[in-house]
Amino acid sequence: MVKAVKGNAIVPTYVLEYLLGQYCATNDEDSIQSGIETVREILRKHYVPRNEAGLIRSMIKEKGWHKVIDKISVDLNEKTDAYEATFSNLGIKKVLVDSTTVKAHPKLLVGGVWCIADVEYDFNEDKTTTPWILATLKPIQLSHFDFDSYIEARRQFTTDEWIDLLIQSIGFNPELFGKRSKLLQLLRLVPFCERNYNIIELGPKGTGKSHIYSEFSPHGILVSGGEVTVAKLFVNNSTGKIGLVGYWDVVAFDEFAGKKKRADKALVDIMKNYMANKSFSRGIETLGAEASMAFVGNTQHTVPYMLKHADLFDDLPEQYHDSAFLDRVHFYLPGWEVDIIRGEMFSNGYGFVVDYLAEILRSLRNHDFSDWYQEHFTLSSDISTRDRDGIHKTFSGLMKILFPEGEATKDEIQAILHFAIEGRKRVKDQLMRIDSTYVDVRFSYEDGEGKTFSVKTLEEEEYPRYYHRTIGDGSEENELKSPVKTDISAKESVEPVEEQPQAGHVAYQENQRGISYQTLFGPYLKGA
Structure with missing residues (x-):
């Protein structure tokens, strides 16, 4: 529709x-x-297209009033002690707004909100007043919903049916996605239901990285990575006005990657503090906020290239390619695993109205599911507090999305926990390449019977030869030329021992690449 x-x-x-x-x-x-x-x-x-704004302004003048759909933002004019609205597409400014409207919809003051508004025109000779009058204003957002009925309805779905419904609500056909790919798509929703959640997604162009943050929810805002300032994001020292993090549930940075981009050092420092402590200090006071941060950007190279020559954060601007900043990221979403969007991937089936789902996710921010795995599993004592926080937040967010009623089986809990640990491990493994002061961590967990489960990232399974190399150790070129090191001198000659292929069972993960019939069956067909 x-x-x-x-x-x-x-x-x-x-x-x-x-x-x-x-x-x-x-x-x-x-x-x-x-x-x-x-x-x-x-x-x-x-709806007001920008190129027809002049025509619509003329229509309002001639007719006296007109209903418009536009993005409206409001500012306080201290000189006149009045709130004034700016219409983004219509191109009119300083339209008076009454205080009750602003109190009811405070987001008008930051970034603007899409509204349906009645605009009137009444010209008079007074040069200080504007002829534009805002008669009515109605933000396009859900007014109410029943959370209990949502929980009750969830119980009538199996887990797979529920996941498919959520994927359709995002706009995709679930039949074209595997289980892991569906989870990666749903992970983009976690910042909306988890407070102060920091996620980064780097991957190829055209995989829909920023779509969720711009189209999906009225509670998220997408800003271009280079455009944001300390005053716009946190607080303006001259006016004392709080920035985007005070009003939005999710602040997403688009086009975040790009080595040549310059970033404000002061902004990076304040972001580090905010991402770790949920607070920022400007001037004399410390302020808190609960906006989640999402960073999305395009990679220039393939995964093996990045692992061989640098690290998976290689495309970030220099100021952000900093271990202290990256350590505060809770989950690295592997954008190279997400398919480039094609026409047949879109859904024609039923899904939730996105506005309704956005309100549900927003209300779930008040819940905490981070310790629900502890009945069945225990994290390894190696895992540091910061790693633990990242794992807990991702686990909690996915539980809220998939099991808001809290009725998950042990296997379902394990799958989510494993996935949460993998995303944080991807961050930590790259940090160890960037900064040698980080110690090696064993990412694993135990069940109640003492069985240990070790977690590996998919890249680790695919490219073990490159994954565990420390860049700049001086030996990487030699390693690439001769991956097998021997102590045999050149004078000695050794007969090569040809190993016979063994019977066995090989398991591969969804999205795993680098597999061919040649490597699988080649040894068994020699001499055939």
Whole structure:
């Protein structure tokens, strides 16, 4: 339905679904078609494309008023002691807004909110006043929902059915994804339901890394990596006004990678403190906030290339390629495992209205599931406090998304715990390449019967030869030329011993690459 109405309107998905929810909430095909036509008509009449802003301003002047769909932000004008709205696409400023509207919707003050608004025009001779009047303003967001009925409904689904429903809600066809790929997609939702969660995703272009943060929820904001300042993100010292982290649940940094990009050193230092302690100090006071941070960017090279020549954080700007900053990241989402988005991957089935799901995830921020695995499993004592925090936060977030009612089996809990540990291990293993002061950690956990489970990342399984090399140890070129080291002098000659292929069983993980029929069966076919 969203695809049917989106066309070339540059509005987020939750705006379209809000309108569809009002006009297409039925199973009747004819009613749905007429509802879609109504929504298209509303967008055609009331959405303001930037290139037609002049025409719509003229229409409001001639007609006296008009209803518009636009992104509206509000500022306090201290000189006149009044709130003034700016319409992003319509291009009008200093439109008076009453205090009650601002109190009811404080996000208008930071970054702006998509709204349906009635704008009136009343010209007078007074040069100090604006002719534009804001008659009504209604943010396009869900007004209420029943959390208990959501929990009750979850109990009627199996785990696989529930995962498929969530994947369809994001907009993808679950039949085209394996279990691990589905979990990677759902992991992008964790910042919305977990406070102060820091996630990084680096991978090839075109895998939909920033889509969730820009289209999915009215509680998240996507900022370009180079555009943000300390004042915009944290607090403006001259006005005392708190920045984005005070108002949004998720602040995502787009185009975060790029070695040549310059980053403000002061910003990096404040971010380090905020990501570790949930607080930042400017001037004389220390302020706290609960926004999660998501960093998304494109990689320039393949995984084996990065592992061979540098590390998996290689594409980050120099100021962010810093072990103290990266140590505060709770999960590294391997973007190279996510498929490049193609037309057939989109879903045609039913899913949640994204606005509804966004409100559910927001309410789940008040819950904590981080210790639910402890009934069955114990983390290795090697794992440091910071590693433990990262594992706990990822585990808690995935539990909230998949089992909000808390009824998971031991095997399901183990799968989520294993996945959470892998994401934090990916961060730690790269830190050990960047900074030699980090000690080696055994990422493992035990069950109640004393059985130990060791965790490896998928890259470790695929490229063991490159994965455990410390860059710059002076021996890497020799290693690549002759991976087998021997003590045999050149004078001695040794008859090569050809090993006979053995019967056996080989297990591979989903998304594992570097496997061929040649390596699997080649030894068994010699002489055939």
